Amino acid sequence: MVELTLPRNSKISGQGKTYKSEAKGDAKLRTVRVYRYDPDTGENPRIDTYEVDTDGISMVLDLMIKIKSDLDPTLAFRRSCREGVCGSCAFNINGKNGLACTTGLDELGKGDINIYPLPHMPVVKDLVTDLTKFYEQHASIQPFLQSDEVPEKEHLQSPEERELLDGLYECILCASCSTACPSYWWNGNKEDEGLQDEEYLGPAALLQAHRWIKDSRDDRTEERLAQLDDTFKLYRCHTIMNCVQVCPKGLNPAAAIAEIKRMLVERQGQKVT
Template identity: 40%
Template sequence: MAGEGKVFGEEIVKEVLFRVHRFSPDGGGARMQEYRVPVRRGMTVLEGLHYIRDNLDATLSYRFSCRMAICGSCGMFINGLPRLACQTQILELESDLIEVKPLPNYRVIKDLVPDLSPFFEKHRSLMPYIIRQDEPEGELLQSPEELNAYLQFAYCIKCGLCYAACPTVATDEEYFGPQALAQAFRYTADSRDGGWEVRMEVACSPEGLWHCHFAGACSEACPKGVDPALAIQLLKGEAVFVRWGLKRLHPPAPEAPKVTEGKRREGIPEPPPPTVSKEE
């Protein structure tokens, strides 16, 4: 605290009560612990947890990294909804009580830290990468329209909020879940990919896409607008149309020809002369 009435050098707007989930694997069971936190305008829940750790309780454990809603590390259950702590401003919650718990549908390692190992194992099982029979050495051709077919679903940051919101994940721990299935569609829809058969064999297993009840909670929770519920329904459509012969699979995109000679396109002006000579 920089001085009386100040937090991080800015004016304190109000004080809120943080009610935080505490749990240690060493024993003692889970409990909720309360802290009074002064709030400045624009302060996030993650910054509130930083204040608690730095000023009130250094034993508090939670996961974070980028602080810019890019890495997905700080997913938590905040005031009854799965959110990114770094993206959630305290004042926008419009409450004097901020309740922070670990994401549901995961085993808790400590305090606010969930075990994401099963989440990433399911992600890997759907082969989230380009599969091809050949071994291209150069760039693969892809049109802007082909890129747009999957681009929205490529924005996933693997934060795990969709699993915390999914009612099917809550009742069936074997279910692949929205993130893994959405990424299965992302790569299946990629014109450079040739792994439709092997990927769909896994996706259509009993733990796969037909287990989705289309509650849509995953899409509502997604902080990047990926809409995994839509991706799963599109993947179901692909499975039906291809299996029934209503849609034909196209061969994966070809490799771009190697450039052997550079040629300036018509209408592109020459660059200006250098302002500093090489001798200087």
């Protein structure tokens, strides 16, 4: 039987704090349970409980801002655009990854709200995760236009060629899809230098890889496919479909990965013939 060992200081302690709202009268109180962890203290993570007046609040991010402003200024989390564009406020909300700024309280039912950091990623503090490896994997697919042709003014595309990029370019790199993927949990982060070639790149990086493979202006299709033709980088995807369920932009990384696999099969067939 496989024995799994949790990393040091990862087990949640029962020493969470409770913060009560001062609202009275017809206050719309809601209980919010938030993961807290500060590595500087040397203590295990805990779950703090906040009683929040949600009157006038519609989105989870507004709820978090109210907690930080009115109840607990020590709470750490990322946020920026508040419009579902930057991807900063990606958390695990009631067991599902998503953007706090586009997740409405009405979507979470009437019970307690539970907010945790994105799964699998190392926690810097509270809800702030270390995305260094995620960005490194994205950079590895060379997410930029590569062409030997130097046009006089610009690279042109027909409307039909441009349409092929729909559903690919909209990714905001929030990491919701990759951190919801069990294959990525097990194969996506090999810290040992000798094992870094045995990493699954994850749905986000592979979606972006497909975006440049499909771009009619890019001349490196063969090289890009050859780079992905790897047991770990691509084929650790088992079409679990968690990535599709959690994407806040409604994209389909699984379909993009399947298309890359199909192109590799055709590529191999051409070599055989």
